[in-house]
Amino acid sequence: MCIRQIPRISLRDFDVRRDQISKQLIEAAENVGFFILVDQERPNKQEIEEMFDLSARYFALPNDIKGHNPFIREQNSGWEKDAQIRPSTCVADPKESLQLQYVRRNTYWPKDLPGIPQFHETCLNFMKNVQELSMKILSFFAVALSFPPSFFDEAHDLSFEDCLSTMRLLRYHGITGKVSDMPEWRASAHTDFDVLTLLFQESGGDGLEVCPGREAHTSFALGDEWTAVPAQTGEITVNIGDMLMAWSDDRFKSLYHRVRTPGPQGNLKARNSMAYFNQPRPHILIAGPTRKHEALSSSQYISNGEYHWFCKAINS
Ligand SMILES: O=C(O)CCC(=O)C(=O)O
Numbered sequence: 282m283c284i285r286q287i288p289r290i291s292l293r294d295f296d297v298r299r300d301q302i303s304k305q306l307i308e309a310a311e312n313v314g315f316f317i318l319v320d321q322e323r324p325n326k327q328e329i330e331e332m333f334d335l336s337a338r339y340f341a342l343p344n345d346i347k348g349h350n351p352f353i354r355e356q357n358s359g360w361e362k363d364a365q366i367r368p369s370t371c372v373a374d375p376k377e378s379l380q381l382q383y384v385r386r387n388t389y390w391p392k393d394l395p396g397i398p399q400f401h402e403t404c405l406n407f408m409k410n411v412q413e414l415s416m417k418i419l420s421f422f423a424v425a426l427s428f429p430p431s432f433f434d435e436a437h438d439l440s441f442e443d444c445l446s447t448m449r450l451l452r453y454h455g456i457t458g459k460v461s462d463m464p465e466w467r468a469s470a471h472t473d474f475d476v477l478t479l480l481f482q483e484s485g486g487d488g489l490e491v492c493p494g495r496e497a498h499t500s501f502a503l504g505d506e507w508t509a510v511p512a513q514t515g516e517i518t519v520n521i522g523d524m525l526m527a528w529s530d531d532r533f534k535s536l537y538h539r540v541r542t543p544g545p546q547g548n549l550k551a552r553n554s555m556a557y558f559n560q561p562r563p564h565i566l567i568a569g570p571t572r573k574h575e576a577l578s579s580s581q582y583i584s585n586g587e588y589h590w591f592c593k594a595i596n597s
Pocket residue numbers: 449451468473480482489538540554555556
């Protein structure tokens with residue numbers, strides 16, 4: 282495996298260090314596409330630990346309770362297990378997940394979960410904190426693209442009824458005694474189709490790998506050298522999604538990434554992670570400053586992506 286540096290960017294003293302932080306974020310988006318944020322004010326380590334604890338308690342519930350809210354593709358919401366098939370392997374990832382689209386909070390989030398009365402409140406607070414941080418990061422990217430600083434706000438504003446931003450709680454199965462039966466990937470290689478993903482990993486849950494130089498839009502598979510992104514509770518792994526790659530005329534890179542299944546000497550316990558997907562509202566037009574790509578609405582972009590599912594499968 283090739284070791285390429287994934288930039289680590291401190292957000293300490295954010296307001297006084299804005300210019301320096303902005304420069305580092307833009308460089309990381311242009312040159313790598315993945316970076317790790319540390320020293321952020323919110324969500325702080327304790328809030329992240331609290332969310333992981335809540336997520337673990339949710340996944341420990343019996344399947345029939347979680348199954349009250351099965352995953353609905355059109356709503357990008359609900360629980361699924363051993364169901365997500367990525368084009369790169371055509372087999373289901375060995376994991377379960379719960380997608381919480383913010384606007385479905387009163388209609389389709391799990392309700393009255395036994396022993397977790399604070400589920401809604403904790404998830405909502407967490408999402409709001411992550412949303413706020415996401416918008417700060419996106420404001421720097423907006424300026425770099427010669428848009429106004431608030432350019433991405435309306436596209437992702439949680440108060441609109443058609444907002445698509447979603448948090449995903451993930452749990453990759455524990456594999457004690459099963460290593461030899463498991464597929465090589467807990468999550469097979471893919472790019473994220475959203476604008477920006479904020480991913481929370483937990484210490485001990487290594488396995489995430491990214492492939493600098495292998496991107497969603499440009500020619501890829503050149504070299505195919507993967508780099509590990511260490512898991513550390515409290516830090517935030519951020520990646521550019523396909524839509525921001527398009528919106529930036531390919532200046533910011535949406536990288537392939539995957540999660541490797543540990544070998545017999547690795548940590549065989551379940552692996553937990555949480556991803557917050559900033560996804561623009563359906564009608565928002567994704568049009569880069571130089572119009573390198575045909576301008577598409579967010580919903581057209583998603584349906585085009587689904588249409589090209591097979592093409593990506595054979596290329597990756
Ligand atoms: O679990 C992880 O570390 C990565 C998850 C991921 O890439 C995704 O769900 O898009």
